[in-house]
Amino acid sequence: MNINIFFISIFAGLLSIYFFFKPIKIEEQVFVDIPLFEMNKFTLYELDESGLTTLMIGKNTTRYSDRYVVSDINFTDDSKEYLVNIVANNGIYKNKILKLKDHIYFSREDGLTFQTEQAEYDQNSNIIKTDGKYLSSMGNSTLSGDSLVYYGLEKKIKSKNIFAIYQLGE
Numbered sequence: 001m002n003i004n005i006f007f008i009s010i011f012a013g014l015l016s017i018y019f020f021f022k023p024i025k026i027e028e029q030v031f032v033d034i035p036l037f038e039m040n041k042f043t044l045y046e047l048d049e050s051g052l053t054t055l056m057i058g059k060n061t062t063r064y065s066d067r068y069v070v071s072d073i074n075f076t077d078d079s080k081e082y083l084v085n086i087v088a089n090n091g092i093y094k095n096k097i098l099k100l101k102d103h104i105y106f107s108r109e110d111g112l113t114f115q116t117e118q119a120e121y122d123q124n125s126n127i128i129k130t131d132g133k134y135l136s137s138m139g140n141s142t143l144s145g146d147s148l149v150y151y152g153l154e155k156k157i158k159s160k161n162i163f164a165i166y167q168l169g170e
Contacts, residue, residue: 033064034064035062035063035064036063036064036065037062037063038060038061038062038063039060039061039063040059040060041058041059042057042058042061043055043056043057044056044057044058044068048079051078052078053077053078053079054075054076054077054078054079054123055075055076055078056068056070056073056074056075056076056093057073057074057075058070058071058072058073058074058091059071059072060072066094066095067092067093067094067095068092068093068094069090069091069092070090070091070092070093071089071090072089073086073087073088073089073090073091073098073100074086074087075087075088075091075093075098075121077121077123077126079123080126080152080153081153082108082109082110082152083108083109084106084107084108084109084121084126084152085106085107085108086098086100086104086105086106086107086119086121086128087103087104087105088100088101088102088103088104088105088119089101089102089103090102096122096123096124097120097121097122097123098120098121098123099119099120100118100119100120100121101117101118102117102118103115103117104116104117104118104119104130106119106121106128108152110138111138111139112136112137112138112150113136113137113138114134114135114136114137114143114148114150115134115135115136116130116132116133116134116135116148117130117132117133118130118131118132125151125152125153126151126152126153127149127150127151127152128148128149128150128152129147129148129149129150130147130148131147132146132147133145133146134147134148134159136148136157139167140167141164141165141166141167142164142165143157143159143162143163143164143165144162144163144164145159145160145161145162145163146159146160146161147159147160147161
């Protein structure tokens with residue numbers, strides 16, 4: 001076999017590979033929001049110099065780099081003057097802000113309670129907001145309306161389309 005024929009056959013083989021075989025195109029996948037871990041029946045404690053400030057209990061949670069997504073959440077905030085407890089079916093806890101959905105029950109140590117379907121609680125400013133209908137009570141007095149903003153530090157409520165039954169002291 002002549003050496004020229006050998007190199008020509010190798011060159012022809014390489015050219016045929018170059019023209020007839022196409023590489024598989026693999027698309028690069030971009031994962032933006034990957035969970036770090038998942039837990040069942042968990043308890044989260046947040047502490048500072050004064051002691052326990054936040055207690056969060058849930059049935060299931062998924063921890064992302066910037067938030068917790070929780071089902072059957074029971075959230076207790078003891079960082080301000082009054083102890084606040086919030087129970088809901090679903091919640092997202094991110095940067096001291098708790099976004100809640102489905103069967104929310106809010107109660108405060110001084111007796112203020114309300115129920116709604118969607119709310120947002122800011123732990124830093126102690127403000128809870130809801131854009132949906134709510135039912136609130138304190139003692140024998142009740143209040144219902146279409147939206148609510150409760151300023152916990154100032155003890156003020158803003159609401160729209162309210163219906164109130166206020167029990168006067170004797």
